[in-house]
Amino acid sequence: MxxxxxxxxxxxxxxxxxxxxxxxxxxxxxxxxxxxxxxxxxxxxxxxxxxxxxxxxxxxxxxxxxxxxxxxxxSTSEPTAPQVERAVAELAPFHAALGLPPPALPPQAxxxxxxxxxxxxxxxxxxxxxxxxxxxxxxxxxxxxxxxxxxxxxxxxxxxxxxxxxxxxxxxxxxxxxxxxxxxxxxxxxxxxxxxxxxxxxxxxxxxxxxxxxxxxxxxxxxxxxxxxxxxxxxxxxRATEAGTSEPYRAALAAAKTGDTVLTRAFSGRTARGLRNAVTEGVQQPLPYPQQNALTRPLRAAGATAGRADVLSLWAGEGVExxxxxxxxxxxxxxxx
Ligand SMILES: Cc1cc2nc3c(=O)[nH]c(=O)nc-3n(C[C@H](O)[C@H](O)[C@H](O)COP(=O)(O)O)c2cc1C
CATH class of the missing domain: 3.20.20.70 (Aldolase class I)
Structure with missing residues (x-):
């Protein structure tokens, strides 16, 4: 074989x-x-x-x-209206800080x-x-x-x-x-x-x-x-030359130390390991995957454009340093x- x-x-x-x-x-x-x-x-x-x-x-x-x-x-179930309200409320200040319209769940997540x-x-x-x-x-x-x-x-x-x-x-x-x-x-x-x-x-x-x-x-x-x-x-x-990693993400990786990663559901609703930032600390009641992923997409896109690593999903493993x-x-x- x-x-x-x-x-x-x-x-x-x-x-x-x-x-x-x-x-x-x-x-x-x-x-x-x-x-x-x-x-x-x-x-x-x-x-x-x-x-x-x-x-x-x-x-x-x-x-x-x-x-x-x-x-x-x-196999996913639709989140309830109060769940969506809570998740939207947690993300709203991040949207406001970047001048984005309030977060909204798209019909197809x-x-x-x-x-x-x-x-x-x-x-x-x-x-x-x-x-x-x-x-x-x-x-x-x-x-x-x-x-x-x-x-x-x-x-x-x-x-x-x-x-x-x-x-x-x-x-x-x-x-x-x-x-x-x-x-x-x-x-x-x-x-x-x-x-x-x-x-x-x-x-x-x-x-x-x-x-x-x-x-x-x-x-x-x-x-x-x-x-x-x-x-x-x-x-x-x-951080490879050919990778599509955004500039703020690259800068955060370059500065990262061992112990800076956390497990979080804040960005997608599924547990993932990435660098700790304002969103991983601030979002405590995310929707399940894939709804939270869809809900945070505009914030992540705007953060990458604005150079704001504090609102990006900075996925990285424990060996990041x-x-x-x-x-x-x-x-x-x-x-x-
Ligand atoms: C930025 C990033 C995105 C990832 N996206 C995926 C993915 O789309 N599909 C997948 O199977 N694994 C994905 N993974 C997990 C990797 O397949 C792999 O398990 C992980 O990178 C290995 O650990 P390391 O990052 O310490 O090398 C991703 C990992 C990182 C760092």
Whole structure:
């Protein structure tokens, strides 16, 4: 049985984590692919048309394999009117400070997963990775017939077992240090990445991709030695030249110290790790995902334009202080050699 690295034709056993919200640009995805790793396009917030365009843009820049990443569909219930009122009231002062109209929940909060997946199938990447849950057998079947590898995300052993039973081709095991959203759907153990990788290597038969706090070549080596086939790094690439990270976000990352990250539901309604700021401190009663995500979108967009890191979702992992600038190829090199 060929290894995952062989199946994907990688020279470097490192995955650029998908980073939705414009960070994993086609340029960044392709640069990692051209340097021998696996780039991932964070496509969860893209429309089907944008997914097709971004996929074509990656293809123009690299002949290498890449992944497209989506959020698994969520079973959500509509928030009640008092819940919406409370969430709106908490965000109102932030809107006022930026001269924005008062926050309002748009009628359609969630993206259309089926249409996004159809667009991703058309792009036909080497890998379709997903987070926040499981895909249905028909989704996995559609990937299989096209030869697209399916990679799910687990935050603990039980979730990894469920993904394995579903028939995925590989599993991202996400430790608690990871930046961005927690990928799990059951109780999140916030596991130590190395400990989770070792436990999964003992119990799970499909290839593993370790993620969470991997910032140096020694970190990458340690998870490979613990049984992972690949290492997935997000925060390490946030300040790459090719990343779509906004200027205020870059400045906040450059100044960040170990211990500056918090777990918060303030921006999206789902737990995610990022740098502490006015919104993570001020918002205590967010709506569930995806409504809170839709509610905070105008604030985040205005904050990026106005250079206001205090209102942006500054996703970052616990290793943020070890982050560096440079091209994606230089950063990949520093994680491997
Ligand atoms: C800015 C940012 C955005 C992220 N967006 C996604 C995403 O869209 N899909 C996904 O599966 N994981 C996403 N993640 C999580 C990563 O896949 C990965 O688990 C994490 O970056 C690993 O931890 P590290 O940041 O310490 O390297 C994101 C992480 C960051 C930092």
């Amino acid at each position: 060929p290894s995952l690295t062989q199946r994907l034709g990688l020279r470097v056993p490192i995955v650029l984590a998908p980073m939705a919200g414009g960070i994993s640009t086609p340029g960044l995805v392709a640069a990692v692919g051209n340097a021998g790793g696996l780039g991932s396009l964070g496509a969860a917030y893209l429309t089907p048309t944008q997914i097709r365009e971004a996929g074509a843009a990656v293809r123009r820049l690299t002949r290498g394999p890449f992944a497209v990443n989506l959020f698994a569909p969520q 969630s993206d259309d997963f089926e249409a996004q997946l159809d667009a991703a199938l058309e792009v036909c990447p080497a890998v379709l990775s997903f987070t926040f849950g499981r895909l249905e057998a028909r989704h996995l079947g559609a990937l299989r017939v096209r030869g697209i590898l399916a990679i799910g995300t687990a935050t603990g052993l039980e979730e990894a077992r469920q993904l394995e039973a579903d028939g995925v081709d590989a599993i991202v095991v996400q430790g608690g240090a990871a930046g961005g959203h927690r990928g799990g759907w059951s109780e999140d153990e916030l596991a130590d990445t190395l400990t989770l990788t070792r436990a999964a290597a003992k119990n799970i038969r499909v290839p593993l991709i370790a993620a969470g706090g991997l910032m140096t070549a020694a970190d990458v080596r340690a998870v490979l030695d613990a049984g992972a086939s690949l290492a997935q790094c997000g925060t390490a690439f946030l 070890s982050g560096r600038t440079g091209t994606a190829a230089e950063i990949l090199e520093s994680l491997w050699n």
